Amino acid sequence: MSRTLVIETATAACSVALIENGTVLAQTHEVVGRGHAERLIPMIADLPGGGRADAILVDCGPGSFTGIRVGIAAARGLALGWGARLTGYSSLNLLAATAFGSGASGDLAIILEGGHGEVFMQGFAPPDRDTGPFTSLRPEAALAALAGRTAIGSGVRYLTALDPTIAADPRLPDAADAVLLPPHWTTLEPKPIYGRAPDAKPLVPVA
Numbered sequence: 431m432s433r434t435l436v437i438e439t440a441t442a443a444c445s446v447a448l449i450e451n452g453t454v455l456a457q458t459h460e461v462v463g464r465g466h467a468e469r470l471i472p473m474i475a476d477l478p479g480g481g482r483a484d485a486i487l488v489d490c491g492p493g494s495f496t497g498i499r500v501g502i503a504a505a506r507g508l509a510l511g512w513g514a515r516l517t518g519y520s521s522l523n524l525l526a527a528t529a530f531g532s533g534a535s536g537d538l539a540i541i542l543e544g545g546h547g548e549v550f551m552q553g554f555a556p557p558d559r560d561t562g563p564f565t566s567l568r569p570e571a572a573l574a575a576l577a578g579r580t581a582i583g584s585g586v587r588y589l590t591a592l593d594p595t596i597a598a599d600p601r602l603p604d605a606a607d608a609v610l611l612p613p614h615w616t617t618l619e620p621k622p623i624y625g626r627a628p629d630a631k632p633l634v635p636v637a
Contacts, residue, residue, distance in 0.1 A: 438605035439501030440493030490518035492625030518618035531610035541585035549585035
Protein backbone atom coordinates (compact mmCIF):
# COMPACT_ATOMS: atom_id res chain seq x y z
CA MET A 431 0.00 0.00 0.00
CA SER A 432 1.19 3.49 -0.82
CA ARG A 433 1.08 6.23 1.79
CA THR A 434 1.41 9.94 1.15
CA LEU A 435 2.28 12.59 3.70
CA VAL A 436 0.72 15.95 2.82
CA ILE A 437 2.27 19.14 4.21
CA GLU A 438 0.29 22.39 4.10
CA THR A 439 1.93 25.61 5.39
CA ALA A 440 1.16 28.25 2.75
CA THR A 441 -1.28 30.32 4.82
CA ALA A 442 -2.01 31.10 8.47
CA ALA A 443 -3.05 27.45 8.81
CA CYS A 444 -0.61 24.61 9.38
CA SER A 445 -1.87 21.14 8.57
CA VAL A 446 -0.63 17.65 7.81
CA ALA A 447 -2.37 14.51 6.64
CA LEU A 448 -1.46 10.91 6.04
CA ILE A 449 -3.31 9.46 3.05
CA GLU A 450 -3.39 5.85 1.92
CA ASN A 451 -5.11 4.72 -1.28
CA GLY A 452 -7.37 7.77 -1.35
CA THR A 453 -8.35 7.56 2.32
CA VAL A 454 -7.25 9.99 5.03
CA LEU A 455 -5.75 7.89 7.83
CA ALA A 456 -4.93 10.82 10.13
CA GLN A 457 -4.85 14.59 10.00
CA THR A 458 -4.15 17.71 12.04
CA HIS A 459 -5.15 21.27 11.13
CA GLU A 460 -4.37 24.34 13.22
CA VAL A 461 -4.46 28.08 12.59
CA VAL A 462 -1.00 29.09 13.81
CA GLY A 463 -0.45 32.49 12.23
CA ARG A 464 3.33 32.57 11.87
CA GLY A 465 4.07 29.55 14.05
CA HIS A 466 4.67 26.99 11.28
CA ALA A 467 8.31 26.36 12.21
CA GLU A 468 7.37 25.47 15.79
CA ARG A 469 4.34 23.30 15.03
CA LEU A 470 5.01 21.45 11.77
CA ILE A 471 7.50 18.78 12.86
CA PRO A 472 5.61 17.90 16.08
CA MET A 473 2.41 17.60 14.04
CA ILE A 474 4.10 15.20 11.63
CA ALA A 475 5.62 13.20 14.50
CA ASP A 476 2.15 12.73 16.03
CA LEU A 477 0.84 11.01 12.89
CA PRO A 478 0.79 7.18 12.79
CA GLY A 479 4.31 5.87 12.27
CA GLY A 480 5.69 9.35 12.74
CA GLY A 481 4.14 10.29 9.41
CA ARG A 482 6.51 8.06 7.46
CA ALA A 483 5.29 7.60 3.90
CA ASP A 484 6.31 6.44 0.43
CA ALA A 485 5.52 9.86 -1.03
CA ILE A 486 5.36 13.44 0.21
CA LEU A 487 3.13 16.13 -1.27
CA VAL A 488 3.85 19.72 -0.23
CA ASP A 489 2.15 23.07 -0.86
CA CYS A 490 4.49 25.24 -2.95
CA GLY A 491 2.40 28.41 -2.69
CA PRO A 492 1.58 31.10 -3.37
CA GLY A 493 1.02 32.41 0.12
CA SER A 494 3.15 33.09 3.18
CA PHE A 495 6.82 33.56 2.29
CA THR A 496 8.00 32.02 5.56
CA GLY A 497 5.35 29.30 5.73
CA ILE A 498 6.12 28.05 2.23
CA ARG A 499 9.84 27.84 2.97
CA VAL A 500 9.22 25.96 6.24
CA GLY A 501 6.99 23.40 4.56
CA ILE A 502 9.25 22.75 1.59
CA ALA A 503 12.39 22.53 3.74
CA ALA A 504 10.72 19.93 5.97
CA ALA A 505 9.42 17.99 2.96
CA ARG A 506 12.86 17.92 1.33
CA GLY A 507 14.53 16.73 4.50
CA LEU A 508 12.01 13.97 5.15
CA ALA A 509 12.02 12.83 1.51
CA LEU A 510 15.79 12.53 1.62
CA GLY A 511 15.78 10.63 4.91
CA TRP A 512 12.96 8.28 3.95
CA GLY A 513 13.80 7.86 0.27
CA ALA A 514 10.30 9.11 -0.51
CA ARG A 515 8.99 10.62 -3.73
CA LEU A 516 8.47 14.37 -3.41
CA THR A 517 6.13 16.53 -5.48
CA GLY A 518 4.17 19.72 -4.94
CA TYR A 519 0.85 21.41 -5.53
CA SER A 520 -0.52 24.96 -5.49
CA SER A 521 -2.49 26.37 -2.56
CA LEU A 522 -4.91 27.90 -5.05
CA ASN A 523 -5.53 24.57 -6.78
CA LEU A 524 -6.12 22.85 -3.44
CA LEU A 525 -8.86 25.31 -2.49
CA ALA A 526 -10.45 24.95 -5.93
CA ALA A 527 -10.41 21.14 -5.68
CA THR A 528 -11.90 21.36 -2.19
CA ALA A 529 -14.73 23.60 -3.37
CA PHE A 530 -15.54 21.46 -6.40
CA GLY A 531 -15.33 18.33 -4.26
CA SER A 532 -17.84 19.94 -1.88
CA GLY A 533 -20.36 20.45 -4.66
CA ALA A 534 -19.50 23.84 -6.19
CA SER A 535 -20.73 23.77 -9.77
CA GLY A 536 -19.89 27.21 -11.15
CA ASP A 537 -16.73 29.13 -11.87
CA LEU A 538 -14.68 30.16 -8.82
CA ALA A 539 -12.15 32.82 -7.93
CA ILE A 540 -9.62 31.57 -5.40
CA ILE A 541 -8.20 34.51 -3.45
CA LEU A 542 -5.40 34.37 -0.87
CA GLU A 543 -3.66 37.08 1.12
CA GLY A 544 -0.59 38.22 -0.75
CA GLY A 545 1.11 40.75 1.52
CA HIS A 546 1.19 44.56 1.42
CA GLY A 547 -2.59 44.58 1.17
CA GLU A 548 -2.61 42.68 -2.13
CA VAL A 549 -4.24 39.33 -2.89
CA PHE A 550 -3.36 36.38 -5.08
CA MET A 551 -6.24 35.57 -7.40
CA GLN A 552 -6.86 32.75 -9.89
CA GLY A 553 -9.98 31.56 -11.66
CA PHE A 554 -11.12 27.94 -11.92
CA ALA A 555 -13.86 26.09 -13.80
CA PRO A 556 -15.34 22.72 -12.84
CA PRO A 557 -14.36 20.02 -12.50
CA ASP A 558 -10.58 20.62 -12.44
CA ARG A 559 -9.47 23.37 -14.81
CA ASP A 560 -7.85 26.72 -14.17
CA THR A 561 -8.94 29.59 -16.39
CA GLY A 562 -5.64 31.44 -16.44
CA PRO A 563 -2.51 32.11 -14.36
CA PHE A 564 -2.75 33.62 -10.91
CA THR A 565 -2.08 37.32 -10.43
CA SER A 566 -1.27 39.61 -7.50
CA LEU A 567 -3.83 42.42 -7.34
CA ARG A 568 -5.01 45.25 -5.15
CA PRO A 569 -8.40 44.35 -3.62
CA GLU A 570 -10.17 46.94 -5.77
CA ALA A 571 -8.82 45.32 -8.93
CA ALA A 572 -9.64 41.83 -7.67
CA LEU A 573 -13.21 42.88 -6.90
CA ALA A 574 -13.58 44.30 -10.39
CA ALA A 575 -12.25 41.04 -11.87
CA LEU A 576 -14.54 38.86 -9.76
CA ALA A 577 -17.33 39.07 -12.34
CA GLY A 578 -19.97 37.35 -10.20
CA ARG A 579 -17.87 34.30 -9.32
CA THR A 580 -17.81 32.92 -5.79
CA ALA A 581 -14.68 34.11 -3.98
CA ILE A 582 -12.91 31.54 -1.80
CA GLY A 583 -9.85 31.88 0.43
CA SER A 584 -8.18 33.95 3.11
CA GLY A 585 -8.05 37.04 0.90
CA VAL A 586 -11.81 37.42 0.55
CA ARG A 587 -11.96 39.63 3.64
CA TYR A 588 -10.33 42.40 1.63
CA LEU A 589 -13.07 42.13 -0.99
CA THR A 590 -15.99 41.84 1.42
CA ALA A 591 -14.72 44.98 3.15
CA LEU A 592 -15.37 46.74 -0.15
CA ASP A 593 -18.59 44.91 -1.02
CA PRO A 594 -20.19 42.77 1.73
CA THR A 595 -22.81 41.43 -0.70
CA ILE A 596 -20.44 39.26 -2.75
CA ALA A 597 -20.56 35.47 -2.42
CA ALA A 598 -17.50 34.61 -0.36
CA ASP A 599 -16.01 31.74 1.67
CA PRO A 600 -12.90 32.60 3.77
CA ARG A 601 -11.69 29.02 4.20
CA LEU A 602 -8.00 28.11 4.53
CA PRO A 603 -6.25 25.20 2.78
CA ASP A 604 -6.31 21.89 4.67
CA ALA A 605 -3.84 19.08 3.97
CA ALA A 606 -6.57 16.43 4.31
CA ASP A 607 -8.35 17.89 1.30
CA ALA A 608 -5.45 16.79 -0.89
CA VAL A 609 -7.42 13.58 -1.47
CA LEU A 610 -9.58 15.73 -3.78
CA LEU A 611 -6.68 16.93 -5.95
CA PRO A 612 -6.71 15.46 -9.46
CA PRO A 613 -3.38 13.87 -10.42
CA HIS A 614 -2.42 16.64 -12.85
CA TRP A 615 -2.49 19.15 -9.96
CA THR A 616 0.04 17.18 -7.88
CA THR A 617 3.11 17.24 -10.13
CA LEU A 618 4.78 20.56 -9.32
CA GLU A 619 8.49 20.66 -8.66
CA PRO A 620 8.92 21.19 -4.88
CA LYS A 621 10.10 24.78 -5.15
CA PRO A 622 8.51 27.93 -3.66
CA ILE A 623 5.92 29.83 -5.67
CA TYR A 624 6.03 33.22 -4.01
CA GLY A 625 3.95 35.23 -6.48
CA ARG A 626 5.66 38.46 -5.51
CA ALA A 627 9.04 39.53 -4.17
CA PRO A 628 9.54 38.66 -0.49
CA ASP A 629 9.64 41.44 2.09
CA ALA A 630 12.98 40.20 3.41
CA LYS A 631 15.72 38.68 1.29
CA PRO A 632 17.48 35.59 2.72
CA LEU A 633 21.27 35.75 3.12
CA VAL A 634 21.54 32.40 1.35
CA PRO A 635 19.24 32.04 -1.71
CA VAL A 636 16.88 29.06 -1.71
CA ALA A 637 16.14 27.51 -5.09
